[in-house]
Amino acid sequence: MSGKTLFEKVWNAHVVVPETTDTPAVLYVDLHLVHEVTSPQAFSELRERGLPLRRPDRMLATLDHSTPTLPTNADGSRPYANAEAQAQVTQLETNCREFGVELHGWDSADRGIVHVIGPELGATQPGMTIVCGDSHTSTHGAFGALAFGIGTTEVGHVMATQCLLQRKPKTMAIHVDGQLPPGIGAKDLILHIIGTIGVDGGTGYVLEYRGAAIEALSMDERMTVCNMSIEAGARAGLIAPDETTFAWLKGRPRVPQGAAWDAAVKRWRALRSDDDATYDHQVRIDATAVKPTVTYGTHPGMAIAMDAPVPAATNAQERRALEYMKSEAGKPMQGTPVDVVFVGSCTNSRLSDLREAANVLRGRRVADGVRMLVVPGSEAVRRDAEREGLHQIFTAAGAEWRVPGCSMCIAMNGDLAQPGQLVVSTSNRNFEGRQGKGARTVLASPATAAASALAGRIADPREYLVEVAA
Amino acid sequence: MKPITRIHSRTAVLADENIDTDRIIPARFLTTTTREGLGKLCFHDWRYQADGSDNPAFPLNQPQAQGCSIVVAGRNFGCGSSREHAPWALLDYGVRAVLCSEIADIFRGNALKNGLLAIVIDELEHRWLLKHPGIELVIDVRGQFIALPDGGRIPFRLEPFARHCLLNGVDQLGYLLQHTDAITHYEQQEKAA
Numbered sequence: 135m136s137g138k139t140l141f142e143k144v145w146n147a148h149v150v151v152p153e154t155t156d157t158p159a160v161l162y163v164d165l166h167l168v169h170e171v172t173s174p175q176a177f178s179e180l181r182e183r184g185l186p187l188r189r190p191d192r193m194l195a196t197l198d199h200s201t202p203t204l205p206t207n208a209d210g211s212r213p214y215a216n217a218e219a220q221a222q223v224t225q226l227e228t229n230c231r232e233f234g235v236e237l238h239g240w241d242s243a244d245r246g247i248v249h250v251i252g253p254e255l256g257a258t259q260p261g262m263t264i265v266c267g268d269s270h271t272s273t274h275g276a277f278g279a280l281a282f283g284i285g286t287t288e289v290g291h292v293m294a295t296q297c298l299l300q301r302k303p304k305t306m307a308i309h310v311d312g313q314l315p316p317g318i319g320a321k322d323l324i325l326h327i328i329g330t331i332g333v334d335g336g337t338g339y340v341l342e343y344r345g346a347a348i349e350a351l352s353m354d355e356r357m358t359v360c361n362m363s364i365e366a367g368a369r370a371g372l373i374a375p376d377e378t379t380f381a382w383l384k385g386r387p388r389v390p391q392g393a394a395w396d397a398a399v400k401r402w403r404a405l406r407s408d409d410d411a412t413y414d415h416q417v418r419i420d421a422t423a424v425k426p427t428v429t430y431g432t433h434p435g436m437a438i439a440m441d442a443p444v445p446a447a448t449n450a451q452e453r454r455a456l457e458y459m460k461s462e463a464g465k466p467m468q469g470t471p472v473d474v475v476f477v478g479s480c481t482n483s484r485l486s487d488l489r490e491a492a493n494v495l496r497g498r499r500v501a502d503g504v505r506m507l508v509v510p511g512s513e514a515v516r517r518d519a520e521r522e523g524l525h526q527i528f529t530a531a532g533a534e535w536r537v538p539g540c541s542m543c544i545a546m547n548g549d550l551a552q553p554g555q556l557v558v559s560t561s562n563r564n565f566e567g568r569q570g571k572g573a574r575t576v577l578a579s580p581a582t583a584a585a586s587a588l589a590g591r592i593a594d595p596r597e598y599l600v601e602v603a604a
Numbered sequence: 605m606k607p608i609t610r611i612h613s614r615t616a617v618l619a620d621e622n623i624d625t626d627r628i629i630p631a632r633f634l635t636t637t638t639r640e641g642l643g644k645l646c647f648h649d650w651r652y653q654a655d656g657s658d659n660p661a662f663p664l665n666q667p668q669a670q671g672c673s674i675v676v677a678g679r680n681f682g683c684g685s686s687r688e689h690a691p692w693a694l695l696d697y698g699v700r701a702v703l704c705s706e707i708a709d710i711f712r713g714n715a716l717k718n719g720l721l722a723i724v725i726d727e728l729e730h731r732w733l734l735k736h737p738g739i740e741l742v743i744d745v746r747g748q749f750i751a752l753p754d755g756g757r758i759p760f761r762l763e764p765f766a767r768h769c770l771l772n773g774v775d776q777l778g779y780l781l782q783h784t785d786a787i788t789h790y791e792q793q794e795k796a797a
């Protein structure tokens with residue numbers, strides 16, 4: 135018998151009822167994360183059916199999508215984008231109170247983007263199954279958890295039964311050989327990977343990122359990589375837990391303590407693909423060839439090195455994408471004038487991301503006419519960043535320092551770009567209108583975003599970092 | 605959910621590849637707390653012009669697309685966000701089936717759970733359907749084929765459980781609740797471990 139992949143080990147440990155030809159498996163869910171946008175209809179459904187939550191203790195809720203990132207008004211009210219956004223937040227507060235769910239709301243010192251606070255609180259742990267009504271739940275795979283996004287109907291299923299009906303997906307190994315060159319980060323790597331395998335290259339698969347370059351990544355960087363698995367069509371992306379993982383988790387509020395911690399780590403060490411495990415598909419990526427990478431079209435698969443020429447359109451969709459972006463085939467993205475820069479989102483709003491941007495900005499000014507927004511991923515990130523004085527670097531450079539939330543990643547809360555504006559964004563989606571109707575999004579790393587803010591054009595951050603080092 | 609056995613309609617074509625769920629329903633409309641009334645927002649920024657009037661360039665606004673409840677879409681339809689608002693909006697807009705050579709995973713699952721037929725067909729036949737909008741089709745869920753006007757058939761395969769639920773109007777949550785004993789047993793074992 136051949137060995138098992140990391141994914142299979144986690145999957146097998148959570149099968150309540152095995153799948154048959156006619157029926158999917160009943161899969162147990164260890165952690166159910168909840169936010170205000172995709173949960174109200176599920177709570178309503180439970181209420182209508184008179185069903186209780188099966189395991190409220192396995193749920194964790196936060197406010198992030200519809201929440202304003204500006205501070206409270208003078209009268210203590212919050213500057214919501216509209217009454218609906220406010221009503222949605224109030225509804226989650228009511229639902230959590232009524233159903234007994236732990237909510238990290240406005241009064242919590244731990245509120246933040248759902249995929250940032252799960253790991254921060256140690257709620258995310260190796261070997262778990264984790265779901266959320268949110269496609270970037272794949273982020274938690276960085277800890278060796280099987281984590282994926284679900285729809286609202288399934289949110290209701292998990293609320294009522296703590297289980298999901300699932301068919302076992304196929305597995306794909308993404309081996310990243312070598313090491314990333316200096317000044318190149320996890321965001322460049324994952325954009326490069328998606329650009330290589332395509333926006334639908336992972337459809338039907340669970341990805342496992344492995345190899346020397348992956349092992350060398352910090353937890354923040356691993357989260358950035360796993361976060362964007364869904365942008366290649368894969369519902370989940372995993373990385374085997376190792377010493378880096380354990381060191382990062384140790385002492386966090388929700389992880390086991392003392393002897394229970396040692397026992398947990400012992401269990402977690404077994405969570406790696408066996409040497410003789412087989413995957414349904416394998417891809418090799420050369421880390422040494424990765425350059426500062428950006429998108430040029432309207433989905434994350436349209437990604438290239440910023441100094442490489444934009445490829446010519448090969449079909450109507452690509453033509454439309456280039457037209458929308460005003461990207462010119464044959465010309466590189468580097469040098470394209472920039473209107474707005476956004477540093478934030480569950481992809482790149484953790485402390486190391488903010489440091490990366492601050493390192494480029496330190497002692498410099500954002501170019502005239504460029505608006506830059508820096509939105510920390512959580513209250514904890516905000517506190518840590520302010521303790522280091524990062525917020526002063528941002529504000530001194532002319533950027534806006536905001537309150538945690540999804541902000542301009544999804545532009546539901548009033549933080550948005552104007553039609554036609556070009557946004558260099560550290561978020562994960564460059565779909566048409568994602569950051570505001572008619573807004574043109576270029577996905578990039580925090581360093582590239584910061585460099586572009588300074589130059590007023592898409593710029594290579596290494597130019598700025600070299601100066602600092604000298 | 606009402607049982608669905610067949611859908612009979614002319615096709616409309618949305619040929620773009622990678623139509624993401626942000627395009628199906630833009631995020632700024634996700635502040636709703638209900639499932640209802642999203643049809644008017646479906647494809648909003650593509651379907652309407654800045655002044656709120658219909659955009660004549662949007663394929664589903666064209667006269668020949670009126671009344672069509674089967675959409676043939678470009679590859680990788682429904683990619684991106686997991687928002688179930690996308691199938692809710694499509695159904696409310698009048699779309700009952702989406703035919704495509706590849707459909708994003710989360711969207712496909714969400715669609716089928718709501719009775720929107722998200723059906724994957726062969727590339728060759730997909731390409732042909734993309735080139736022939738307005739063709740009259742019958743989608744037979746039981747037989748798992750699409751009947752063409754000339755008597756030809758396009759076979760497809762639905763995940764057996766999803767098909768069973770569609771044909772019999774099975775409530776999946778009800779089905780899951782039938783496994784309560786097994787779930788309790790799992791939790792007890794987990795505790796003991």
Ligand code: SF4
Nearest residue numbers: 270479480540543544
């Ligand atoms: S930051 Fe963006 S991608 Fe992440 S959870 Fe929020 S809206 Fe979704």
